[in-house]
Amino acid sequence: MSKPIVILGAGGLAREVQYIFDALRETGEDIRLLGFIVDAEYGQPGTIVNDLPILGDLSWLAANAEKVQAICGVGESHLRYQFVKRAEETGVAFTNAIHPNCTFSRYVTFGKGVVLAAGCNLTSQIALADHVHLNLATTIGHDVVMEPFSTTAPGAHISGNVTMQTGAYLGTGAAVIPKKTVGAWSIVGAGAVVTKDLPANVTAVGAPAKVIKTRAAGWHALR
Numbered sequence: 001m002s003k004p005i006v007i008l009g010a011g012g013l014a015r016e017v018q019y020i021f022d023a024l025r026e027t028g029e030d031i032r033l034l035g036f037i038v039d040a041e042y043g044q045p046g047t048i049v050n051d052l053p054i055l056g057d058l059s060w061l062a063a064n065a066e067k068v069q070a071i072c073g074v075g076e077s078h079l080r081y082q083f084v085k086r087a088e089e090t091g092v093a094f095t096n097a098i099h100p101n102c103t104f105s106r107y108v109t110f111g112k113g114v115v116l117a118a119g120c121n122l123t124s125q126i127a128l129a130d131h132v133h134l135n136l137a138t139t140i141g142h143d144v145v146m147e148p149f150s151t152t153a154p155g156a157h158i159s160g161n162v163t164m165q166t167g168a169y170l171g172t173g174a175a176v177i178p179k180k181t182v183g184a185w186s187i188v189g190a191g192a193v194v195t196k197d198l199p200a201n202v203t204a205v206g207a208p209a210k211v212i213k214t215r216a217a218g219w220h221a222l223r
Contacts, residue, residue: 002032002095003093004032004033005070006033006034006037006055006068006070006071007033007035007037007071008036008070008072008073008074008084008087009036009037009038009042009073009074010036010038010043010049010054010073011074011075013133014036014073014074015049015050017071017073017115018033018050018073019118020097020099020116020117021097023099023100023118024097024098024100027100033052034052034068035055036049036052036053036055036073037054037055037056037057037058037060037061037070038054038057039057058087058090061087061092062089062090062091065090065091066091069092069093069094070093070094070095071094071096071113072084072094072113072131073115075135075153077133077150077151077220078167078219080131080151081167081221082220082221082223084131084149094113094130094131096112096113096115096116097114098110098115099118099119101118101119102116102120102122103120103121103122104120104121105123105124107124107125107126108124108126108127108128109127109128111128111130111132111148112130113130113132114130114131114132114133115132115133115134116134117135117137118137119138120134120136120138121137121139122139123140123141124143125142125143125144126140126143126144127145129145129146129147129148129150130148130149132147132149132150132151134151135153135156136154137154137155138154138155140158141158141160141162142161143160143161144160144162144163145162145164147164147166147167147168147184148166149166150165150166150168150182152174153169153170153171153173153174153190154172154173156170156172156174158170158175159175159176159177159178159180160179161178161179162180163180163181163182164176164182165183165184165185165200166184166185167184167185167220168183168184168185168186168187168188170182171187171188171189171190171191173190173191174188174189174192174193174194174209175192176188176193176194177194177195180196180197181197182197182198183197183198183199183200184200184201185200185219186199186200186201186202187202187203187204188203188204188205189205189206189209191207192204192205192206192209193207193208193209194208194209195208195209196208198211199211199214201214201219202214
C-alpha cells in the first residue's frame with residue numbers, strides 16, 4: 001500500500017491536483033489524500049477545502065515526512081520552486097499526479113512531482129523533468145525537453161524539438177513552433193506564438209512573441 005498523499009498549497013491549482021487524484025481513485029487506484037500543506041498566512045489547520053483539511057505548515061510536513069508523499073499544487077513556476085525547495089528540506093518524497101485521460105507514448109519519461117491535468121496529449125521522445133506542470137489540454141510534440149519547474153497553462157501547444165528551460169512558463173493558449181527554446185524563468189503570455197528563441201528571465205507577448213520585460217537573474221528565488 002502506497003503512502004498517503006499531501007498537496008502543497010490549497011489554491012486553485014491545488015484543487016485541480018485534488019481532482020486528478022479523485023479521477024485516479026475512480027479507476028481503482030489506491031489513492032489516499034490526507035489534505036493540504038500551506039504557510040500559516042494562507043490558512044489555519046483544520047480549515048476544510050474541498051472536503052479535505054489544511055493539515056498545517058511545513059513544520060507538520062517535517063514531523064510527518066517519512067509517513068507521507070507530497071505533490072506541489074502551486075501554479076506559477078517560481079512560486080512552486082520556492083515552496084518545493086523548502087519542502088525538500090523536510091526529506092519528504094514527491095509523487096506524480098497524471099489524470100487518467102491523458103495520452104502519451106511509452107517514450108515519454110517523467111521526473112518526480114510532475115502534474116498532468118486532464119486532456120494532455122504527448123507523443124514521442126519527450127522528457128518531463130522534476131516538478132513540471134502541464135495544465136488542461138496541453139499538447140506536446142516529439143523530442144521536447146521540459147526542464148525542472150517548467151509549466152504550461154491550459155490549451156498551450158508545444159511543437160517538436162522544443163526546449164522549455166528550467167522554470168519557463170507558457171501562458172493559456174500560447175504556442176511554440178518547432179526547434180525553439182524558451183529560456184529559463186521566462187514567461188510567455190496568453191495566446192502568444194514563439195517563433196524564435198527567447199532568452200532567460202524575460203516576458204514575451206504577442207504573435208509573434210516579443211520581449212516586453214527583462215528581469216534580473218535569480219528573480220525566481222526571491223520571496
